[in-house]
Amino acid sequence: MAERRDTGGTSTDRLAFLLALVPYLIDQVSVTVDEAAEHFGTSPERIRRAVELIAVSGVPDASGSVLPGSGMFDIDWDQFEEQSIIRFRQAPLTEQPRLSGREAAALIAGVQTIMALPDFAERDDLWALREKLARGTTSGVAPVAVAPADSGETLTEVRRAQAAGRRLALDYVSADGVREERLVDPVRLDSVDGVWYLRAWCLTREAERTFRVDRIATVRSVGTADEHPASTADPASLFSGSDGGGVRVEIELDEAALPLVADYLPDDIRPVDGSAALVRATVELSHLAKVGRLASRLGAAGRVVTPAAADEARHWAERAIAAQHRRLDF
Template sequence: MAGRADDKLSVLLALVPYLVAQRVVAVEEAAEQLGLTPEAIREAVRLIALTGIAATAGEEPMHDEMFDIDWDAFLDEDVIVLSNAVGIGEYLRFSSSESAALISGLTYLSRLQLGERAAMDDLAARLREGTVGDPMPLLVSSATNGVGTADPDPDDGVLALVVAARDAGRRLEFEYRSGKDETLRRQVDPLQVYSDGPDWYVRGYCHLREGLRNFRLDRMIGPVMTDVPVDDHSDLPLEDGLFHPSDSDLQVVVDVAAGGLPFLVDYLADDERAVVGDRTRVTLRIAHLPGLVRLVSSLPGLVRVVAPEPARLAVEHWAAAAAARYPSEDAGTAAAGDSAR
């Protein structure tokens, strides 16, 4: 089983529960079932026989704390007989409230048809089996917000409507309040529905902008599903990620502190990097300045805007306005300077 350590670990993670379930299995059969070579199976079995529960420092593990196999059957007949398995049944289980919350969320998503229903039902069944006691009875319906509370979520109706339009292949029409605080009438062919944290979005072809756009559901006003079928958009690139560039994007140069760059991957304009002190200088593509302000404010202390000047001033003004709400004037000046200097 020569190869990388993580490849070996993947084999072991697949083989151990398989052997625990089978107890007796031929090497050839195990190799076929797991998609491995017989020699890889044999090497993994030899390694498993040397493992077990970690012993106290300075002490040898006891026999019943180690995996054990029938070596005669393994060496003479090429059959794996697992005679002792340790640790497998001692995994942590979800509490009843944790399991109920997860099952409620899966049920909610299943009813909205935001994934493979059979897969979600199977996962919910597995959660019930892996719970300490019976899951708490949390109700999930179209009148709840999906986490078992009685408070209605105003976006639930919009989300259900958008999902229905996407599944039916029908065009949506609504007023939309953008990040620039502009409200325009939009006609959109819905293509994808997804969430980013607590916010739900629909990604679709906007007939006003004649291109692919993202729309946040809580900014949609009076959405309706029309009788107009969506156009053929098979040529559009529906990649993962929230941000998709357009020709009207702003190019913004920022210095990013260590640990902040992974949060900006979807916004990078190119692959160029430059080290400036203890930060990395990159260029971002941003749709508009309010969006830049929100992005910087979500990463406090990690992003410093360098150019262009309007972008730097927008963040500086936001930081100054935010700092003015606090009694310390010195702290406000430092915050504004650090984000936009």
């Protein structure tokens, strides 16, 4: 009976194998046939046949032709046949635009931001991508990085509860310093500008609410959570009012300054009569104490129009100036 050859499965399987083998060989630079076979869990014979096929393949030029010495893979045949070592003298896939240090740094920063999200924190492929980006530059990576925020034990506990479907009792401190216990069923975690937010069904309010994780003083599991539909709220809406009894604040600003308050703005932005540049908008805040944050975004480019909110913004600025003077005096 003739010995059965390792054909590698269907044509789709063989194509997938080749697509994985080529970047592996390029990345390894030099690797033995046996090492490659062990890496892919296949036979040395199959690796040899694949390398021989790769050697007659290449990237077509503008006319659609693959010519020897130009767009083809060039194997070091002496090493391959005499020492069973696979090494490309030329691999057209490596002849691609390389990243500058700044470009690589920007991409690495983006990857690290993604890795900070709960669903991506342990992804090995993202770690590998970050290392490849660092290696694939023309002049080394520029000194730019994203420093991950210290999420602490509270975020870890919230993640576990969300994954296990557990209800939580939160000892929560609001922005205006009010401290109370909330019973919540976690729905979703979001990170906005390095700050973690828990979107949850609040049994205390009988509605979906958003909680800043860094304002949760203590957290404990108190049973099994009920099922709730996944939140469809845009993370940008985390800045809008959410606790009921919110306040509506009218602001006026230069139209060119709208990006400064993009997190707060509704869709109804109105031009100011008699002005070609000014616009007005009504934003909703969860409580009046948050108007200081809004005013700090506006700066000199706009003003708070609503009288009570304008008074609060002025008091907020006075408190901030006084605190700065105290630090300077010290």
